[in-house]
Each structure stands twice: as C-alpha cells, then as structure tokens.
Amino acid sequence: MIVKTRIYRLKPDETMTQVLDDWCNYRRYCWNHALALWQDLYMAHNIFDKVVATTFIPKQNKKTKKWHMTYQDHHLNPSPNWRLVRDLMVEQKEEWQYAYSARTLQLAVQDLGKAWQNFFNKAQPDWGKPKFCSKKNSRQGFKTDRAKIKNGLLWLEMPKETPYKDHWTGIKLSEKPLSDKIGVVSIFKVNRKYYASVPYKLEKTLPKAKTGKGTGIDINVGHFNYQDGQCLVLPQSLRKLYAKIKFYQKCLAKKRTINGIIKGTQSNKYLRTKAKLQACYERVSNIQHDLMHKFTTKMVNDYDQIVIESLNVKGMLMSHVASKGMHRSMFGLFKQLLAYKCKWYDKELILANKLYPSTQRCAVCGMVKKGNEKITLRGNHKYGTKHNEYVCHNPNCPNYGQVVDRDENAMKNLTLLISHPELNKAL
Structure with missing residues (x-):
C-alpha cells in the first residue's frame, strides 16, 4: 500500500463556507490555548522540579562494608506532553465548544506536540519555537480524521449541537476523487479560497518499464542539466511575475507609511494592492509546482538510475542575492518529489557525496582542480x-x-x- 495525496479546490455553499470559517477559527483558538497551557505547565515543572520529597534510606558501602544514610529524590510534577495538555483542555471545555468537532481540538494539540519535538531537532528545515497563530495570517486551516467521501462529495463530521444541522451538506471537489478510503484531511483557506489535502491509501502501482538508461542531474540556480538536455527552473513567465511582485511590494511599502508613521494598512487602495500581490504569489507557486512535477515525472519515465547532488543548501545561502535565486530554484522540493517517485516506480536514486568534486573534476581524464x-x-x-x-x-x-x-x-x-x-x- 502507498499513500498518494491530492489537493482539491473546494466549492462549498453559503452554509458550509460559514462552517469552514468557524472551524478554522476554532482550530486557531485550540492551538493558542494549548500553547499557553503548555508553557504554564513547563514553568510549573521547572519550579516544582527544585522542590523534591527527600527519603533517607540505609545503604552499605561495598569496599568498607559500612552502613550510612543516603537520600532519594522524588519529582513532584511530570513534564508536559500533548496528552496531558489535551486532557486538561477537555476537562476545561466550555459549552460553546461542543458545537465543534472534538477531533479538531485533539489534532491541534497533537500537532503542537510534534512542533515541540521538532524544536529540539535543529536539523528540521523550519526549525524554531512554536508560535501563537494570528487571525491576520493569510493561511488558516484545520484537520479532521472523520471526513468521508460519498458520491464524489466531501462530507465533514457533523457535531450534535451544531446550529447548521438542517443545512449540512457535502462539499464539491474540483476533480474526481481517487478512492473512498482516505486518511486525515487537511482543509485550509488561502485568499478566500478553500482547499483540501486528501491522502488516499492505494495499492502500489506497477513499476515503470525499464529503459536501461541513467543520468546525473546537475542542480544550478535557474536551470537543471541532465543527460539529454536542460530544464529551465526560472522561465520567462516567472521572471515577469517576480517583476510584478517587486513592483507591488514597493507600492505596499509606500502606502503603509504616511509621514513616517506606519498606518494606512486598512485603506481600500492598500487592500486592493495586497490582493494583487497575493494573486501573483499564488500564480508563481502554481507554476513552480507544475514545472517540478512534470520534470521529475519525465526523469522517472526516461531513466532507471538517477544521480543528484546532496547539497548543503543552508550553507550556500551566503547573501540575500544568492539566497533569493536558490529559494526560487526550489532545490528541496525537487529532491523530495524525485525521492518518492523513484520509490513508487522502483527506480534507483543515488545521492552524491557532499564533498564529491563534480564541478572541479574533469569528466574525461579525472584530474581534480585544487x-x-x-x-x-x-x-x-x-x-x-x-x-x-x-x-x-x-x-x-x-x-x-x-x-x-x-x-x-x-x-x-x-x-x-x-x-x-x-x-x-x-x-
């Protein structure tokens, strides 16, 4: 069995639009409340950790055979974890919270626990301390594991005390679903548009036909070189969009500050310009993901063995100029997509050593420049x-x-x- 995830554009009616908005707000409330409770428990743990119950017990020294009294510490307060925080939040539930799905609260607290685990691992790409969610964020969402797909519609779990019981309907999807067996559905809202990330549990597909060919892919800013050609990661269409983004960012900066005072962020002109900027960012993201998916699929179809570099991208971000080009070339996304597609279709992915001198070595005689x-x-x-x-x-x-x-x-x-x-x- 393999898991394939599809992202659909949702088309809810007025009632379900209000439901989605309410559940996004409720998930943000659960996250912020859980984070505040987690921090309080951590502070209490540090305080009570110094206050210990001391018990004196007799102990014999193995060398001198003499007995002496020693003490043993008993910690009074357990360290915080997501189950403890979840139980406390369930006990402190208010009446208005029963109008929402209980799974929204539990999954939000569980995600917070994973965020705290990632905080202690600096190797994570978005390493950092969990932060409070703001209602001003452009992206809002929630998760549910009780959603179902029936007759091509996405049905959410209906709470018993919801005020929309008589108008609860299924939500239309932009495309036909792959199967009725789904996992945890993530629903999010971006620029007043609703999307659903639906994971499917499917049987493993048949491997691709063997071609007997192999290639190495040299990753560069703006283009990827492979055996039979070159893929432009930053085509002319993207460069024009980046020019528009730069222009709209300057316009927002001018409209944001009036006489040296930061204000005017709620004016109609500011909001219209902000909407244009968000539309450009969305267009760029769609083009980049479409380009990467098509290129990685072509590599898996045409080659049996693929060699790529294992780059230290963080170490290569030397200046804001170089960083911008590397982020736009999407090195990390390319490696992620190619890795799981090679695993799906039984193709071999080879990672070159970070210190392998592919740039300094002559491909004909093997001499390395030093x-x-x-x-x-x-x-x-x-x-x-x-x-x-x-x-x-x-x-x-x-x-x-x-x-x-x-x-x-x-x-x-x-x-x-x-x-x-x-x-x-x-x-």
Whole structure:
C-alpha cells in the first residue's frame, strides 16, 4: 500500500463556507490555548522540579562494608506532553465548544506536540519555537480524521449541537476523487479560497518499464542539466511575475507609511494592492509546482538510475542575492518529489557525496582542480576563465585547453557514479 495525496479546490455553499470559517477559527483558538497551557505547565515543572520529597534510606558501602544514610529524590510534577495538555483542555471545555468537532481540538494539540519535538531537532528545515497563530495570517486551516467521501462529495463530521444541522451538506471537489478510503484531511483557506489535502491509501502501482538508461542531474540556480538536455527552473513567465511582485511590494511599502508613521494598512487602495500581490504569489507557486512535477515525472519515465547532488543548501545561502535565486530554484522540493517517485516506480536514486568534486573534476581524464586552480563564483583568476567555463590543463587530456561548459562537465561527473560507485567520496 502507498499513500498518494491530492489537493482539491473546494466549492462549498453559503452554509458550509460559514462552517469552514468557524472551524478554522476554532482550530486557531485550540492551538493558542494549548500553547499557553503548555508553557504554564513547563514553568510549573521547572519550579516544582527544585522542590523534591527527600527519603533517607540505609545503604552499605561495598569496599568498607559500612552502613550510612543516603537520600532519594522524588519529582513532584511530570513534564508536559500533548496528552496531558489535551486532557486538561477537555476537562476545561466550555459549552460553546461542543458545537465543534472534538477531533479538531485533539489534532491541534497533537500537532503542537510534534512542533515541540521538532524544536529540539535543529536539523528540521523550519526549525524554531512554536508560535501563537494570528487571525491576520493569510493561511488558516484545520484537520479532521472523520471526513468521508460519498458520491464524489466531501462530507465533514457533523457535531450534535451544531446550529447548521438542517443545512449540512457535502462539499464539491474540483476533480474526481481517487478512492473512498482516505486518511486525515487537511482543509485550509488561502485568499478566500478553500482547499483540501486528501491522502488516499492505494495499492502500489506497477513499476515503470525499464529503459536501461541513467543520468546525473546537475542542480544550478535557474536551470537543471541532465543527460539529454536542460530544464529551465526560472522561465520567462516567472521572471515577469517576480517583476510584478517587486513592483507591488514597493507600492505596499509606500502606502503603509504616511509621514513616517506606519498606518494606512486598512485603506481600500492598500487592500486592493495586497490582493494583487497575493494573486501573483499564488500564480508563481502554481507554476513552480507544475514545472517540478512534470520534470521529475519525465526523469522517472526516461531513466532507471538517477544521480543528484546532496547539497548543503543552508550553507550556500551566503547573501540575500544568492539566497533569493536558490529559494526560487526550489532545490528541496525537487529532491523530495524525485525521492518518492523513484520509490513508487522502483527506480534507483543515488545521492552524491557532499564533498564529491563534480564541478572541479574533469569528466574525461579525472584530474581534480585544487588550490588556486579551482573554479569559484567569480571564475578562476589564475587562468582568467569565467565561472561557467571549465578548462582542463592536463597535457595528457584530450580536452586540454578546450573551453567546456562547467554544468555539462559536472553532469557527466555525476553520471559517472552509476558505473563507478567507488568514486562517490571526497577526492
């Protein structure tokens, strides 16, 4: 069995639109209330942790065979966890909360527990302390594990004390669902539009036909190079949208400040400009995800073995200029999509070592540039070459003195790891 997730645009009527808005607000209330309670329990735990019950017990020294009195500490307060917070919130429930699904509260507290676990793991991409949710956030949502799909409609669990009992209906989906067996549904609202992320439990699909071909993919800012061509990650359509985003951001900055005072954020002109900016961001996100899905699907269909670099993206974010290009190239999303698609269709994904010199190594003779011969972002000052040029200075190399595209050379070095896995190390 595999899990496939589809995101649908929801088309609710007036009653269900109000229900979705109320449940989004209720989930935000549960999260904030649980976070405040969690912090209070943590502070109480630290205070009571110093106040311990001391019990003296006799103990014999193994060397001297003498008896002496020792003491044992008993902690009076347990550390906070999501089950403890959930139980306390259920005990303190008010009457108006029974008009909402109980699963919304429990899943919100459970997500908060996962957020606290991620806080102690700095390797997480969005590492940080859990924060309170604001009603001003552009994205609001909730989760439910009691939703069902019947006759192509999404039905939510109807609480017993809801005021919309007589008008409770199913919600139309933008596309036909894959199956009736679903998991935890995540419903969210962005720019007054409602979406549902529905996971399906499906049988594993048949593997793709073997092609007997392999390729390495050299990841760069703006384009990805592979065996049979190049994929533009930042096409001209995206560049125009980014120019619009820059223009609208400047307009908002001017409208936000009046005579040096930050105000005017509720004016009609400000809200219209903000809506245009949000529409541009949504358009950019749709284009990027569509591009990445099509490219990764093409790689899985055409090749049996795929080699990509295991990059330290955080270490590469040197300046705001370089950071912007790397974020827009979506290195992390590309690796994530390619990994699960290779697993679905029984294709082999090979990760090159972080220290493998794919850029500095000659794909023909194998010589590795070191010291002042290395290619940097500014090229090579010793030989006067540009950053996108690779010139091998080994007299015994067939490409001696020839200017080769650096990205093509790196792609060939990555492809070489398929037939020579012993090279996948720092040279």
